[in-house]
Each structure stands twice: as C-alpha cells, then as structure tokens.
Amino acid sequence: MSGLIQTPEEKFLHRKFSDYYSKSTVSLRGLEKREFGFGGWEKKIEFRHLAFKNETELRARLVSEAPLYISHSVAYYEFPDARPMPHKNWEGSDLIFDLDTDGSACGHVCGKFTCQKCLDAVKSDVVKLIEEFLLPDFGFSKSELAVNFSGSRGYHVHVVSDAVYDLDREARREIADYVSGTGLSFERLFWNDKKKFFGPLPSQGGFGGKFARAFVTRLSDDSFAVSIARKLRKPEEKEKLKSAISIGNWDNIGITNREKKLSEKFEEMKLTMAGRIDANVTADVSKLIRMPDSIHGGSGFAAKRLSAPDAISEFEPMRHAPVFGGAGSAQLRVKATEAIPALNIRDFSFGPIPSGETRELPEACAIYLICKKAACISP
C-alpha cells in the first residue's frame, strides 16, 4: 500500500499515523476471529479479508502501512481471511448501532464541517438509544455496551452479549426496526370491544407503554388536551381519563372521533419516541466498522472509545477526539483549497479562512483540514 503514496499530504499523514500506532496499544475482543479492512485516500475500505493472529501482528502492520482507515468486522469467524464470505464460517457478531448526524439538526446544511449543534444532537440520540431502548427494553447491562466516537461526526454503540451473539440478519433487522419504530402500528396496540376502547397501559413495556406514558404526560398541556376533547379543559376530566388509561381503558369520557384523533397523535408522537439509527448497519452481520481508537482518515481524529456509556455526556469530539497536538504543539503551514469556516479544535480557535490563503496552525487543526481535503501542505 505504501508504494501507492504519492502526494506530500499522503506522505505526511502516513508518517504521522504510523507514529501514532507505534506509540499506542491495540485491544480488541476476539481480534484473531475478526476480518479487517484497510482504506486509503480514495476509499474507506480498499482491502478487506485481512486477518491477524494477535495484537502484536496487527500493530506491526498498522505501523508499517499506517492506513487512513481501519475497520474490523462486527462478526467473529473461524477463518476471517477466507473468501468468499461463506467460507469464513460465521460464528456470531456483536450488535451494532451506528448513529450519525445528517447535518440538519442546525437548520442549515453543515456540509463537510459538522457544526457543534449537529454534534450535540447526535450525542443526545446516543443517550436516548441507551436509556430508552438498550437498557430498559432490551435489558442489556451497561457493562455489555461499548460506546465510541466514529472519528467523524457520529457514534457507534457495540453490544457484546451472549443474548444477541448468534442472531441472524433478519433478527437484527427486527431490533433495528424496533428502535426506529418501523412497522409500528396503531391498530395493533389499540382495539375496540363494542363500547370500550382499549389500548396500552403506561406500565407496560414496548412502544405501547412509551406512547401511553408520553400521552398521559402531555395531557397536562391544555392545548394538547383540548385537541383530543374540549371537556379535557377541566382538570377533573383529565384525571378521570388518566386513571382510566392507567388500566388500559382509553376512553371513559366520550371522545368524538376517538380512533382518528388518537391515531393522529400516535403517528405524530412516534417520531419523537423512536430512536435515530442506521438500520442497515445494525442488520448487517458482516459489517466492517471503524476500529475503536484508530484514526479516522477523514478528520485525523480518533474513533475514541469512551470509558463508559455515561462518559458521553462529558465527551466533546472537537476537544477530546483529535489525536495530534493542539495549541503549543508544532505548527504546520497549510493552504486552504476551499473556504473554511470558523472552527475550534483542541481549544484552539481559527478561521474562517478564505480559499487560497495560507495559515500556520497547530498540528491537530492542520491535519484536520488536510484530512478533510480542504487544505494542502504549504512550503
């Protein structure tokens, strides 16, 4: 691979990445059973079907080749380097959740440089996934969850648990659909029995319970309550309905058009109840995913492994993920090849930089711009 390195930027990154891997340690559960993929300047996975016997062997390869992207299979195989796929003899896989920002949380289009607002939005998506799905619904323990920054603008949650180890694609698709609320149907949660209208109890598990709890909470909001029935303005009517819902009776006050109204609320509220994940990643048992603590070649940031799922609240990608030196480190002269917005990396603020202008920047900032292909090394 090193024979292909041509541009000064590639040469420079190769040296820096190699340096990082020579000083860092690699640890990965079941490393010898994983398939690895390496990527370069053009493609995130250029070579796959690679396998390593142990950490020493993998690290030696990372130091010598210093690929821009390093991915490993979520799967464990008997023969991870065999081809084609069925010859690998799949044994099981971690369950993966890939959360990314689409760069729209901020209301404008972030493009290459994801803004703080979008980074924060995806962070709260991770918290929601863990606290509203993985722990209470799926019953995983915190020790079974490993969270890492993707190295770019999202997060990966790896679930390592015997309960899901040998689930096939279709089963994992069900889990993904559950989280994203796909296939959720009002008709399956509510039913008519002549006069009465039954629905989920706030105490029950699953989306039914989520909806019942959210609905009861929102009844406190008068405009919401009135949109169901005018008489719900009165506190005593509200209480009457709430206590009926608590035993699964969703209409003891005579709501006109109740099915239509409630199903509209359900459709509207399911969007906020559902989690935002990439369902295809969760379903893919042989997905290659960024190796935690490796460098992401599109940012020069580490796919930083968090010490515990809760640590995410304190984690700031622009501050904690950069691998290379911040303010006070060696400076590097780079020339912007496109307009660069104002940024703050490792507590160093710089920009905006108009296209074509040159700046001396701390390594972390310069490497970030080079990796983004927004700047080149300036002599």
Add this chain to the structure above:
Amino acid sequence: MADLLFCSHYPFSSAAKSYVSERGMEIVSSYIEKAEERVSEAIVSGKVRKVPQLSEAQEEELALYAIARMIVSCANNRYLINRYAVAEAKKTSDYLSSDASARPEYVDAVAAEFGIKFEKAGAYFLVPLGKYLTYTPRSTDYKLANREVAAGKVKVSSHERVRILEEAVKKKIERELPIRAAFPDEIKAAGARVLAMLPKLESVVVRVGQENYPPCVRRMIEELSLNVNLPHTARVALAIYLVRAGVATDKIADIFRGAPDFSEKTTHYQVEYLRTKGYMMPSCATMDSYGVCVADCRCGTPLNYRAGIHGRRLKNSEVSNEGSFDKTPAAAKEEGKK
C-alpha cells in the same frame, strides 16, 4: 427422564435419544415400511400422525422417527427435508397444545431442549428477546415494534409460546438433516422412492435462462424455489438484477413465489418501485458482505457476469430485449444462425 410418553410425544428430545440408546433399536422391515409411509405422508399432506397411547406404539414411534430421519437423509433433498421438518414440527405443536394444560412440565422440558425458559406472567409468558427473534416467523403478527418488550423479554400468549417451540423443532430438524452415514440398502431404497415422489409436488421452477446468470443469482433463485427464507438484502439484490436483466415484473414475482412469506401485492409493488427508482446493482464486494456471494467470479458486479462468459456478441444481441433471458443458450444460438 425415562418417561416413555414424553419421549413418544417428542422423539427429537435428548430424553428420547437416551431412551433409545439405552435400550437399543432394531431396524426391522416392517418399521422401515411404516417409516417410509410416515415420510411420504409428511410430504403429501404435510402431517405426521399422532401415536396411540400404548407402550408398544410409543416404543415403535421412537424407532419410526429415527428411521424416517435416515430415509430423508438418503433422499438428501432440501425441499424434502424442509417439508418433512414442517410436518414433524406440526405434530409437536399439537402435542404441546394438549400437554400445556394436562402436563405443563412437558412443555417446560421441550423449551429447555432449546435453552428457552418461559416465565409465567399472568395468562401470558415472557420469553428472552434473543430466543423470541430466533424462533418467531418474520411476520406482522410478530413484529417486535408492536410487542411488549421490557428488560430483554418479550410477552407472548400461550398459543405463541407453542408456535415458538414449533419453529424451534422445525429449525432443529432442518439443521440436523441430512445425517451423513452409511445406511442399509433397504433404507436407501425407501429414500429413493420418496425422492421419486417429489417432481410431481415441487412447485414449478420458473425458467429464466438461469444458465446465463451469475452463481450468486442462480443460488438465490434456487433457494427461493426450495422455500428458503432469503434475507431482505439478498431479495433486493436479486430483484435489482432481474429488473436490470430485463425480466418482466410478473416473471420476477413468479420467482419470489417460493418465498415462505410471499405476497403477490407486496412483491409487485416493491419490484415496480425498484424499477422506477432505477436502483444500482450492488457490487460483488457488497454482495459478498451480504453473504450471498458464492463464487470468486471477479466480475466486479453480477451484471458483468454474462458479458464475461459469453462475450460481447451475446450481450449485444440480447440485452434490452425483454424476455431474452428466457432463452437457453441453445435457443440463443439458433437465433444467431438465422
């Protein structure tokens, strides 16, 4: 548990296995005959008869079950195995339903065979999430999103509990067969006879000139015709290939007809959707990651396969001509001569 009644109801259980291995089993001609009947009945009517409550019949049941498995193994045909597994599982389900009230400990023992522990919750049962996902059919009834899920457990009715165990039995039999061993000639002959019954029964395999298709596509079509449940990603890839190969939607639907969860309407809708959206064919690398790549053709994308083996001439003369894929290479050659 040396409980003969239990063993005869659930001859696949480890209790039944040890019952047989302790006492030994004789393979006599009359048993082989009856076992062959059992297999052919399973294939024709999809059913296996229940056992009379007589200890001789129960002992015999264990022998018949074992011999039937040998016969099916000799026939060694995936369709036959799957159909036989369905019939045996159906019988198990009947027993489970009646045992649920009369001998609830039997149901627990069968569940334990599959490492499942159902927790009682009022009139319902709680089943661990992983087991639920492994042993429930992928249908709207069992869609996880609409179920009560809490603390890693899914709530199911007592009927659904039986359904889950039925599926587990079916999967177990499908997975264990064929048994690779040398069998007596009499059993081999029985295997050949039940195999000979098949062509009349098997659904009509749709001919779409599969000889020209890449191995991965051929394999997916073959699996569908054997009622294998292809994963979603594989189905999409197959549909895109067929659309790109110029096969008409009706014909594509015929290919998918073998899917256990086939729906005419859904298939038409989805194929048309792929067609109008002009989806790209996944590359070989993607097919590989889906787990559907079966050969090392090095063609980049399955679409290039035909061009690779037949050269440009065939491609030029046939592509963009709907129905051209229906022709066998011989027919295409004939046409070329004209």
